[in-house]
Amino acid sequence: MTSTSSELVHYRGLFLMVFVLGIGGTFQYGYHLSVLNSPSPFIKQFINDTWARRYKTQISDGTLTLIWSFVVSIFSIGGLIGSTASGYLTGRFGKKKCLLVNSILPIFSALLVGLNQVTGYFEMVLAGRFVSGLNAGLGINIHAQYLGETAPRKLRGFINATGPMFVTLGKLCGQIVGLRELFGTEFLWPQVLLLSGITSFVQLVSLPFFPEPPIYLLLEKDDKDACQKALKQLWGDRDHRAAIDEMLKEKTAGKKGRMGVLELLRDPSHRWQLFAMIGMILSLQLSGASAIYFYSYDVFHNAGFPEDRIAYVSLGVGSFEFVSAMICSLLIDRFGRKALILGGYSLMALTLALLTVTLSMQKAYFWMPYCSVGLTFTFIFLYGAGPAGATISTCVEIFAQAPRVPAFVVSGVFSWVGLYILGMVFPYIVESLQQFCFLLFIFVILLFGTLIFFIVPETKGKTIVEISQEFNKLNFRRQYKEDKPSMSPEDIQCTSL
DSSP states (O other), X not given: OHXXXXXXXXXXHXXXXXXXXXXXXXXXXXXXXXXXXXXXXXXXXHHXXXXXXXXXXXXXXXXXXXXXHHHHHHHHHHHHHHHHHHHHHHHHHOHHHHHHHHTHHHHHHHHHHHTHHHHTOTHXXXXXXXXXXHHHHHHHHHHHHHHHHHSOGGGHHHHHHHHHHHHHHHHHHHXXXXXXXXXXXXXXXXXXXXXXXXXXXXXXXXXXXXOOOXXXXXXXXXXXXXXXXXXHHHHOSSOOHHHHHHHHHHHHHSOOSOOOHHHHHHOGGGHHHHHHHHHHHHHHXXXXXXXXXXXXXXHHHHTTOOGGGHHHHHHHXXXXXXXXXXXXXXXXXXXXXXXXXXXXXXXXXXXHHHHHHHHHTTTTSTTHHHHHHHHHHHHHHHHHHTHHHHHXXXXXXXXXXXXXXXXXXXXXXXXXXXXXXXXXXXXXXXXXXXXXXXXXXXHHHHHHHHHHHHHOOOOTTOOHHHHHHHHXXXXXXXXXXXXXXXXXXXXXXXXXX
């Protein structure tokens, strides 16, 4: 107990910065994913009323559906642009300055949406969603990298897992704010982004008191004194020479200077790291979480929950996901990343198989719908406590300082494009396959789980040099086999074509 208390005191600066980064980072992404779900009927009605007032005729169902589709999908377009621009912006201005400017965007977005009823322009909702997506795309990438470059090795998993935890917190807060007792009403829905603006303002005024990531100051700015000062502020006032020496080893062994996206794609020494990251990101998106949320209304309705209470049961699902993300952050440094990913996917596949059976037999037994409810909560728990948190931590840890920024740009492109396509295609998949769509997700989980088992090493407690050496067995397997007696892993790591 004394040791734990001492660690908390030593790293109090780090934990404060994690909170400040989180409320202006991945929290915003999760918040905007869920906040418009409850007030969506009022927003559609506002679009209809505005159209009638402007053109003196009622809007057609097809046009209303098209405009609403734009409102939903433009968030992904903004996210894609923000994610793609993150590499250039952080390389030119640094992560801290980018986050400070980025924290202004949710305030602007809240003003756009908040004033749309006064101005009578529903296009302001579209603009607000686009700005929110821009903020989320930039914020997710920088937040994840900032955490990975600031955490000490023994807390690296826990610190990295707080990113997904703030996503779930954002989803939960978005669900709460959207309730009819708060802002989910015909007159108050324009204020739903108020919380997003407030949390971003807190980051805007707090972040200047925290430093840039220590490894960034040492390797890219070549400022050892600033690095030591940052380490003392975040990790406590003690000797940090060992940590600095470890950073310098990365500088000696890795790629010098900054890397662009094209340079990273052409570099064979990071080829399998990229394959691993893309595979893990796609496996998260295609694991069935979207299907679970899509089906949750029918599951709860068939279980006998009144229609006006289903929103509160869904709030329980969001709370459960947040708790599972917290559990993941506590377990990840104990059990390792790979164990949580593979164990989570294995149990998720089993859960989806059982859920397919229970949904197919909803009317056969009176207790079957309750089994579906239990399996829904089980899946959400397994997803949050396993792959959702451990995947992001692994993606941060398999790249050194130089390639990490362009790698997250590539990851962001796949993530946002995948989110957009999944949003467009998924309803048709569910309509054609119904509950048997889960069989498709089971296949995807097993496929990507097998690839992760053979490709991704365990990163727990390892330096980036050690992790890179394991990937070099795949990146340079021909040279590794032919030259193994005469070449050391360090020699192979420095090879670049």
